[in-house]
Amino acid sequence: MTLPVPIRSAMLASVPHGFLGREGGVSTGLVAGLNVGLGTADDPAAVAENRRRAVAAVMPGARLVTLYQVHSADAVVVDAPFADDARPRADALVTDRPGLLLGILTADCAPVLLADVEAGVVGAAHAGWRGAAGGVVEATVARMVSLGARPDRIAAAIGPAIAQPSYEVDDAFRANLLAIGHDADRFFAPGAAPRRFQFDLEAYVAARLRAAGVGRIDALSTDTYSDPARFFSFRRATHGAEPDYGRQIALIGLTGGGRTLP
Template structure:
């Protein structure tokens, strides 16, 4: 079954030579609104289905399921370094992970928020980050890059890719949202365009994340320009679920691994 997941997964040219995948919703065992490759342990999906889905993703990344590490995401701007799987029930509360340990895979989940993968091939350091509007605004990208530097990476050697994320054409926000960004920097207004509803705006989250990555001084950045809201066949979307008044939604997963280690837990 991992072959179907592998074929549907999306790779970034910026990360060529590094085992990674932006997994779609295709190839899993979940049913209903979670169909089919739901990777969200925080959803109300059957936990056995989510575990099987995660195991299949781990196989694509070349690691044992217990060595595919995904944090408990809290919309923060915090990244942590990991060198081994954590004990049961001790999943760190953060939105970014970095590692230089062979045989580990790092991942993040999303369903409109930005999911990013990072690699410094020369230093052998990888990272994964979840950046919604709050994380992007408060410095998630910068925190992830700094954490990679702590393991020996160099900014100019880091390549990053932004996976499926809600686009500016699909992300309408209110005046209080716009004001929050204006308080931080009036120049952020360039990421907002007037919407059809007076006083509302269309927010370019991918463009904002790309700007933060460029300001962080990394060597290469690729925006895959894939809209989670618009492409229901391949992607889950929190906002689409909200508009339809559905009871829950699946989560997409992005993962990256370092070669080496064992396929056993």
């Protein structure tokens, strides 16, 4: 078996981590490849195998922890894995326990992996526009701080997500973000039609990380929408009127040191 090859960030090189796309999996059809989404119409056995491959590619032997993601600003502290039917409804998770591998699923939203190596604390966040605007990045940093991390020591990587040229939005979307604040106007460029705009989700998430005090940020600038061979994309599937779409996974964990699992 050939394992999938993760995309890695130099800023997180000292901790096991990786952003996986759709390559290297066993799923077929519309979700062909490394689909890890429990909510898809895929064969559950294929999803389970894809998840095993993802873990083996990033941190062999680790115990995977994922959430029931709901585009919220909620972040949870993880001490042990959850059963699939008991996953918290949240969009970020943090831990200081070696042996756990935190996983965030995306299909255009921005996956964010974070680490304070000195404190032995890592985090992962699912930052779509709604979660990012609501404060999921800040909530993740706050949860990491509760475990002993310091914002200025945290390094964060923003993985594959829909890029600005691929992300057209309407005037109502723009108005919503402008009302929230954070100087949001700078993240919009004029669209091809009147009252249409191109939104830079990656830059917006990076700005929220900086506002939360994160010291180092690596934006990988990899577009999920425009590369169907490598990545799943909700928006691309919607534009193609497809009834299902796959999810990719971003993973981060700790080995050695720190607190032990219960």
